[in-house]
Amino acid sequence: MTSRRVRSGALAGASLLALAGPALAGCDSADRNSATSPTAIPSATTAASPSPTATANHYRLTTPDTILDGRYKKAPGEDKDVAADQLSRATLLLGVTNGQRVHAVYTTELRKDMSFTGIWGRVEDPERSVDMLFLSSATAARKDKRLSTFTWSGSPQRLTPDGLDKDTVLKCQGTRFTLAGTDDKPTHIRTLCAWADHDTVGTVSLADASFARYGRDIPLDRAAELTAGLRQDTRTTVPR
Structure with missing residues (x-):
């Protein structure tokens, strides 16, 4: 099987993924999936009161050259600026x-x-x-004309x-999608994880060819x- 990579901001919209640039890079598998309606996630109409222990900007996010004991290296290329109104909409959505925003892509050999x-x-x-x-992200994927199919694997866990700090929320869910206009329409498999604490919010879109070549999600x-x-x-x- 020929492996290929795709540069695509496949999930665009009001979420952090809209601010991510190339949020999805493709990994091949032999399967194809039709788009299905993703699981709706209940959202509060009003934000809950901050934790008594929460402190404003006690932590920030950075993009070091390497992460995870040097196994992942930051890909070359500078991150593009984001319009102030776009960042404002994202921060309003996320409470x-x-x-402030950061973005980077990390890769291995x-x-x-x-x-x-991330936003901090x-x-x-x-x-x-x-x-x-x-x-x-689910709403944006349904509207993205660059995708011919998109489906979630299961629900956010x-x-x-x-x-992980006990007051940090971290959830992950698998995604599968095909890009519009590609000849053989391979299915790309990625896992989306998101975390939030009282200072930072981050999304991580992960791909691993060793799983994708067999049509498997990253555990x-x-x-x-x-x-x-x-x-x-x-x-x-x-x-301070």
Whole structure:
């Protein structure tokens, strides 16, 4: 099977993925999937009150040159600026005050990659922020004309990998999609994880050719472990 990669902002919309640039890079498998309606995620109409222990901008997000003990290296190329109104809409959707954005793509020599986008500021309700990320991503995928099919694998699962703070919400879910206008229409398999705490919100879109070549999703516990490691390496203390 010939392996190919795709540069595509496949999930565009009001979520963090809209701010991510190339949020989805393709990995091949032999299967094709028709688009189905993703699982709706309930969202609160009003944000919950901040945790008494939450502090404004106690942590920020950065994009170091390497993460996860040097196994993943930041891909070359500078991140493009995002219009102020677009960032404002995203932070309003996610319940983030004074939000600032970062983005980077990390890759390995073994054709694994992690597309990371984060916003840091004051996060009112971490679980609501994560749920809104998945819900808005699903809405955006249905509307994206660059996709001919899109489907979720299962529903978002809350996971607690080692090293994750007890007040941090992390959920993962598999995705499969085909791009419009491609000759053989391969199915691309990626796993989307999102986390939120009271200072940071992040999305990580993961691909691993060693799983995708067999039409398999990355196991969610493995995706969560990688996401938690990325969070640890990109989240730094703001000097008081």
